[in-house]
Each structure stands twice: as structure tokens, then as C-alpha cells.
Amino acid sequence: MTRISHWPRRAITACMLAAITLSGCGLFDDDEDDPPQIAFAPHAEGYAGKPDFAGLEHRHPLSTADLYKITPQNIARLDQEQVDQIYARLSAGPIPDGAFDGDLFFPRGGSGKLRLSEIAGGGLKGLLVNVAGSKLDLIGEVLWQGKVFYRSERLLRNRIEDLTTLRKLGLVEESADAPLHKLRIGGKDQWLLFPAKLYCGQSLLDGRRESIIIDYAFTDELPGYRRMPDLLAGRNGFAIRDEIRMVYPGFYLGRAYMDRAFVVNFVLYNAKMIAAGRDAFMTTGQIQQDCWGGTQQRLIAAAAGGG
Template sequence: MKIATLVTSTAGVAAALVTVLTISGCDFFNRADKAAPEIAFAPYAEGYASKPDFAQLDYQHPLSTADLYKITPKNLSFLDQEQVDQIYARLNAGPIPDGPFEGDLFFPRGDSGKLRLSEIAGGGLKGLLVNVAGAKLDLVGELLWKGKVFYRDERLLRNRIEDLSTLKKLGLVEEGTDNPLQKTTVNGKDQWLLFPARLYCGQSLLDSRRESIIIDYAFTDELPGYRRMPDLLGGRDGFAIRDEIRMVYPGFYLGRAYMDRAFVVNFVLYNKDIADRARDEFMKTGQVQQDCWTGTQQRMVVAERLTSG
């Protein structure tokens, strides 16, 4: 595991982080943050040539564990896309997740705030044997970045759908006795498992210096539990979705979604049980299991040692 850890002593870190560290899973996505997280960024301008080199960014502006715990789904929306990219580039993949995660997409500052998959797909969806208006296809697309269930040992993932009514009204749910819908129960709620995907370590399409965890829907039709509708919408005959995620801190992942290798939207995933269980150790050491290749550049993780007085 190629992580260098610089431990610094900071009085009062526990008090500064108490708000972030005690939120519930639901509140995590609904916080009333009103400003961007106070994190250092490299200078940049609008032109591509002005964008910082990620290796230099890592060296000059390493993220401390306290910095990482400042990040929430809400305050990420106060950053522009370049700043979100700079955060992502300073993360490692972390461990491949296991079990259920809550999820949501977010739009950075300056974005329209709407997901328009149908516009990006263009004529690529004309071959689908389904008569669905573009706006409704966008609603279907948003389901892919909500709750997920990771099957780490099988290297598989399925998306959790709480309400099938929208998909059924659009005629996008095939159900029969020979292929019944699979479901799970999370927090006392029954949820349907759809849109299966492969799970593996692979090259990031943003930052090739180190691997990310890849969620790949391309060959969804070859995976257990596949049903033609609605699952093909995420596969190579539909949106051709490929997600990649990196760990912000244990239990919390920042993701980037691509459609046919074109960047579409940012999203986040969160598991409160994992976050609570691993928090103290990660705050002390800044270290965590790395399942994917961490690259040749040694990443500096600045850990905060909690002190009394």
C-alpha cells in the first residue's frame, strides 16, 4: 500500500468535526450546508492549458483527514467542476465496497442542475425497442445513481429501486414467474434490485496515475439476475454507462459517471455503519485497505491526531 502518512497534532479537531461525524445516513444527503468546504485548490483559469498537473497538485496540496471529513454531498455543489476534479484526483480508490450504500447525484456550481442523458445520447438510443420520450429517459437514468448494493466477493453490483411505479408506467419492467424480480430489505424497506454491473479495479478516465473502482454496465446482459427491461438501458445497447469511484473516507465515495466514455455527472455513495465504525482509526492514521493499484506517485495523507486540552 503506497501511502505516506504525516501525523500532526491539532487541538480541538474533535470539536471542529463533531457536526460532520454525528449525522445520520439520511441527514448526510440533506444537510443545509451553505458554502463550499474549506479545502485548498491549485489555481486555474478557464482554458484547458491552465489546469494544474495532478501530480503537482498532490504534492503541494495534500488533503488531511480533517479536510476529507469537511466534504458532504451538499457542499460539493458549491464547487465548480474543476474543483470537484481536483478533489477526486487527490483520492485513492480505497477498498472495494461491500453491502448496501445510499447514493445521489449532484451538480457543481455553474451547471444547469438537470440530467439530460437523452440529449447526450442523441441518435444512439434510436435502436432501443421502446417508445419513451427523452425527458422520461432522463428520469430512468437518474435511478442508476441512487442506492446500490455491492457484492464484493462476486465483484458484482446491483442498483436499489424503492419505487417501480415510474418504470412500470413506462412499460420498462419485464416480470415473469421464470424470472422474478429480486429484492432486498434496507433499513426496513423493501427495494428491488435492477441494473446489474461488473465491479473491478481499472484506469480512471480523469486521472490515469492511479486506478479507480469501476462499475461497468457494458455487459449487463451476461450477469446473473439480468432482465431485458429495464436493465439494457444501462448496457452497451443503451446508455453504455461506466462509473468510477474513489474513497473520500471509509464509507463515503465520490463518483464520476460516463456514457460511452463521455463524462455525464458526479455522484456520491455513503454507508453510515462503515463510516461510524472506521472513523476513529482513519482519523488517527489516514490509512485504509487499498484494493486497487495506487500508482507510482506516493500519495501524502495528512492525518490528524486528536489531543485533549
Template sequence: MAYDVAQLLTMSQKALDDLFTASPPGDIPNGQAKGTAIIAPGTVYSQDIAEVINLFGWQGKVFDAERGLLKNSITLFHVQAIIARVYKGASWLDGKECIVLDYSETSVVAHYVRDEIRLIGPGFYLGKVYWKKDRLIDFCLQF
């Protein structure tokens, strides 16, 4: 089944988790991805929250697969900042392989943040955000 952002925003947290656990890690992506935060999944507020965050806060990520790094695109001016190391590793959600976006050694601001992504369609990844070991939100990336 092919997914799109609108569908992900209407899915429950359990459905998002099930999709993530059923998906392969895929290849470490390269290039710029449009990001969408998935907060309050499955509620009428999810779309509005995603639009506000995308406009003022976080627009996506720019991957450099060769160097194993990424930068986040943030603020109204699409500043590329907040660097993470990118590698494959075991997911904290289910222990299976995923692509890890690790900020622990590259960012003072996001030192305790870890993202995990898996491929859910061509050029389309679903992600989980952790603060320390606590799950925060989901997100998706479109290349």
C-alpha cells in the same frame, strides 16, 4: 479534510475533479450505499435536483464485493436492478487506479455506462459517470 454530501453539492466541477484525482481508490465496498447524484455542481439547483432524483429515480447501490457485482437501487420502491461488474482499473479521468463499475456486459439499459469511484472519507466515495467515453455527472456513495 472530512467531506459530506452538502459540501460536495456546493463544489464546482473543477473542485470535484481535483478531489477525485487526489483521492485513493480505496477497497471495493461491500453492502448498501446511499447515493446522491451531483448535477449542476456548485449551483443553487444542485441540492434540489439531487433530492428529486433520490426520491423518484436512483437511491444508491448495493455492492457484493465477494462476487464483484453491484445492483442499483431505483424507483420509489427501491427496486434493485441494473447490475454492474466491479473491479479496480485505470480511471478515464486521470489514468490512475480507481474502482470501476462496468455495465457493458451486464445491462442492456446501461450498456454504454461506466462509473468510477474513489474513497474520499471513511465509507464515503466520490464517483464519475460516463456514457461511452463522455463524462455525464458526478455522484457520491455513503456506506
């Protein structure tokens, strides 16, 4: 099956504007200048020049050794089509649990930064506050940073280290009766905002198998919701819907959509989980799958001896 959606032109123009350097998580070199050396199908500009994902996976399946060539840093050295081809050859894996670091990234060949103000066009539907331009862009960037997954509750919250910008804009509702939720991670207080639902659902890029969906549409119905700033991510704001698939245990590749228009790539990773899961996954290629794997079985060749 081929990919099921075309890229909206305004999303491509707005989002693929620059390559940025990702922060390290302790397991990877900070100066990874080379893209991962794995196989990709030939591709050209325009939808007609994109490969069929089923054919891609048949000709170029990713082994565990291939997967461990990919890091949260070097994936940004690829172009967008190559990032898409990696995502299409992944499966959802287990729904994460616990705290993950995160970064949004723009693939090779772009310049600039995330411009949610351009994508939003004339404004946000139903939003009664005056937020525009660079202020809107700053708010958008916090939505794809660190996250905390509550697997048993099928709930997610975003980790915000610094509320200064949101407070200056008057977008944080605080009171003694409704204190902000926070968690201490890595010796720092993390404010927990923007709750989202977690479930398995169809990928907007590759419909052959499910992805893990992070859905902000009904954020106002979730525990801990506060109108400001949480509604910015919901159906009356940006209408954010993310989807993620596992690269290897502890590391997920994500795609963010706004009102079903592709916005930006992001990565989520937990250094301890990556280290703990490496040997077993490298050796067997087996992992718990919480979501539907599709009718086209994904095969992963394990490295001999786990090395």
C-alpha cells in the same frame, strides 16, 4: 501526469445545468451551505487552464482533517474543477461491500437537471424500444441512486425504491417464473436492478492511479439480468461506465460516463460505516487499498490524536 481526457462539449452543456440539494444520511447537517474549506490549485476556463494533477497533489495534499470537511452535501457547493481536483487527490480504497445510499449532483454554477436525452442525441444504439425525451431523462436518474455492492462476487446492483415510472413506460419485465429481486433496507423494499461488474481500472480523469470501476457493458452476462430495464445501462443502451474513489471509509466520490463521455458526479455513502471508521482513519490515515496506487505515492497526513 496530466489528466488524460478532455470533456466533450455536449456533456458539459447537458450536465452542468443546475445545483441540487442532496438528501442527508444522518451524520451531516441538512443546511450545509458552505463548501468545504480545503486548498485548491488556481484554474481557468479551458483545458490549458487546468492544473497538473501531480503538481496539485504535491503542493496541496489532503490530510484526514481535510477529507472529513467534505460531506455528501457540501461537495455540491464546489465548481466542477474543484470536484475534479478532489477526485484526483483520492485513491480507490477498498472495494465497497453492502448497501450504500447515493445521490447524483451538479456542482455550483449550474442550472437545470440531468438531460440524458440531449446527450444520447439521435437515439440509443441497438435499442428497439421507443424511449425519448423526458422519459429517457427519468430513466437515467435512477442509475445513480442507492447501490448494493457484492464485494466477493465483484458484482453491483442498483436499488430502486419505486418502479412506477419504469412500469408505466413498459420497461419492467415481470413474470411469476422470473420475480424481481428485492432487498429490505431501512424498513423499505428495494428492487435490485441494473447489475454491473466491479473491478479496478484506469480512471478516465486521472490515469496516475486506478479507480474502482462499475461497468454495465456486459450487464446481460451477469446473474439476475432481465432484458428490461437492465439493457438500458449496457452496451446496447447508454453504455454506462462509472468510477469511484474513497473520500474516507464509508463515503465514495463517483464520476459517471456514457460511451466514455462524462455525464454527472455522484456520491455513495453508508452512515454506519462512516461512523465506525472515522476514529481509526482520522488517527492513522491508513486504509486497505484494493486497486493499484500508482507510482506516485499518495501521502495522507493524519490528524494528531485523531481530532
